[in-house]
Amino acid sequence: MAAISSSIVSLFKEIQLQNCGNFSNYPKNSTFSANFSTRAFRASSQEPLDDNKFYKELGMFSLRKRIEDSVLRAEMFGPTALELEEAKHINQEEVIRDYDLWDDLGKSNEILIKLADSAKVVDTLRDLKFKAEEAKLITELAEMDAINYALFKQAYSSSLDLNKCLDRYEMSKLLKEPYDMEGACITLESKCGDIYSEIWAGQLTQMYMKWAERQGHAGRIIERFPSNNGGIKSATIELEFKFAYGYLSGERGVHSMIRSFENHPEASLASVDVIPLFIESSPDLLIDDKDILFSYPSNCKDNPSKTSSAVHIQHIPTGLEVQSTGERSRFANKIKALNRLKAKLLIIMKDRGLSSVASITKGALTDTWNRETRKYVFRPSKMVQDLRTGIQHPDVNAVLNGNLDPLIAAHLNSRQTSTTVNEPA
The missing domain is CATH 3.30.70.1660 (Alpha-Beta Plaits)
Structure with a gap:
């Protein structure tokens, strides 16, 4: 019994010690059963080490492929999403123009908050285009510089940013149930x-x-x-x-x-x-x-x-x-x-x-x-x-x-x- 208790304590110490480190440095592939999580997190779950070992072990072909996949995803999905969100934002602006904000201050505040949130989404999606171009440019520079690992690291980091941005956007589209936004x-x-x-x-x-x-x-x-x-x-x-x-x-x-x-x-x-x-209001229940x-x-x-x-x-x-x-x-x-x-x-x-x-x-x-x-x-x-x-x-x-x-x-x-x-x- 004492031996088992000692082993348990050792296990918890091991967990605590490991959690003190930066686990984002573990470049492990993960395969998930859910369709959305498979696509959305294939690249974002990969975070590079601080040295060149990760990139050398991964292989330049595989590394280049991951960056290209991220850029391709941004170029294919980004414009469609941007067009959708811009149309939504324009529609909200038209609602405000046709609505007297002084009639119902509570409703007006709700409309303005939604408009501000929509503007943020539009700005983020517009930024995707520049991030994708940045990742492509850095990759080309790395290849011209006889495979510069530092530049590839920068390009890979940019590609991760692309995926994280798209991941969050896609997840936000699934959050439509009551209270999801709280x-x-x-x-x-x-x-x-x-x-x-x-x-x-x-x-x-x-x-x-x-x-x-x-x-x-x-x-x-x-x-x-x-x-x-x-x-x-x-x-x-x-x-x-x-x-x-x-x-x-x-x-x-x-x-x-x-x-x-x-x-x-x-x-x-x-x-x-x-x-x-409930951040901006109290629960509506008597x-x-x-x-x-x-x-x-x-x-x-x-x-x-x-x-x-x-x-x-x-x-x-x-x-x-x-x-x-x-x-x-x-x-x-x-x-x-x-x-x-x-x-x-x-x-x-x-x-x-x-x-x-x-x-x-x-x-x-x-x-x-x-x-x-x-x-x-x-x-x-x-x-x-x-x-x-x-x-x-x-x-x-x-x-x-x-x-x-x-x-x-x-x-x-x-x-x-x-x-x-x-x-x-």
Whole structure:
């Protein structure tokens, strides 16, 4: 038993040590089952090393082919997408010209925000043309300079930028469901009483923070309840940027880390719940006051003499419970907890096709612990297996370092396929 515990601790130390490095430096090929993720992330999942070793091992023909494929994709897809978005932008400008912005300030603000977002998309797609020309020019210069690895590195980097830009555009076209454009509130919980699950939950928390960083945004850990072993019992992350919920809605469920010792696999479990974080407005849902039970913890566990500002809410008809502890005042925590409760109820109504809160029964609630979403296998082989889409990713370390895009793309693609199949003929 002591030997097994020692091996487990060594495994977690290995994971933590590896995650301190830059896993984007692992140039591994990945094959995915989802059509969209296969195309969209074939090049963007490849990130070069800082020296010439990567390019020499890859081979100049293969490297040139990857750059050419990226440029070709941008030249074929970019103009069509640009034409579509420019037409959409012109139409929005015509709507504004025909609309009196002073009639309804709320509606006017919504229209102006959409117009600004559309302008950003158009500018990004216009920039694709220049990026593609830049990658071609640098490649030609590299060949003229007797295969200049530094120039090829620059061209390859430009081709990655092309693919990332197109990947995000394509994914944004799949984010059309209600609340997809909202921010995200992620709550992680470790399996009760399991020290290894508590460490694992801490790893997953960092994974989502790193994913947000890769998107160019900063996530906030607003609540964190640490355990005595360096892990966490639970944590709450807020991602205050558009489409965060749409990207991460498929993360909901149980994430298990599989380790194997002497052919006896063991699992560390953590649950992940994701709800919309309404950034620019409050959730549009009315809840009867008599259906809500508020409670206020009397003190802080870490400092019994200090009064807590935490707020706990129970929705009596459904039994749903939420809390907020991250704000300084009890009033702010009360508002945040109410918004979380409303967000949970709205998602249940959407998933169940219900029209009112009164239609929700306790039997309609799905416990996140009863839904297995993903396995992260470390021994004997390393891979990430997404149980909802069937996708398998061979680089578990890259995923833990925030490279969730292939898994997210597979989920969005499967969601789109499911919607298309269910649409009436």
